[in-house]
Amino acid sequence: MYSRTQNENGTYNSRCLDCLLTIASYVETEKELDVREAHHMCPEKALAQLMALDRAAGATKPLRD
Numbered sequence: 001m002y003s004r005t006q007n008e009n010g011t012y013n014s015r016c017l018d019c020l021l022t023i024a025s026y027v028e029t030e031k032e033l034d035v036r037e038a039h040h041m042c043p044e045k046a047l048a049q050l051m052a053l054d055r056a057a058g059a060t061k062p063l064r065d
Ligand SMILES: [Zn+2]
Pocket: 016, 017, 018, 019, 020, 021, 040, 041, 042, 043, 044, 045
C-alpha cells in the first residue's frame, strides 16, 4: 500500500497508494521509511473507517430516530 522509490543519491521516498500523499522524501534508511509509514494517518482510510462505522450504526439503529 506504499510505493517506495530510491533517489539517485541513495535516499528513499515513500508515497501512500491510498491517498497518494508523499509521506517520506529523502530519508536515509528503509527503517526510517518503516517509521514514517507506520505513523501515516491516512485520510482515505480514516474516511473508509468512518463510513464503515456509519453503516454499522445504521444497521443497529432504527431508521426513524
Ligand atoms: Zn494515505
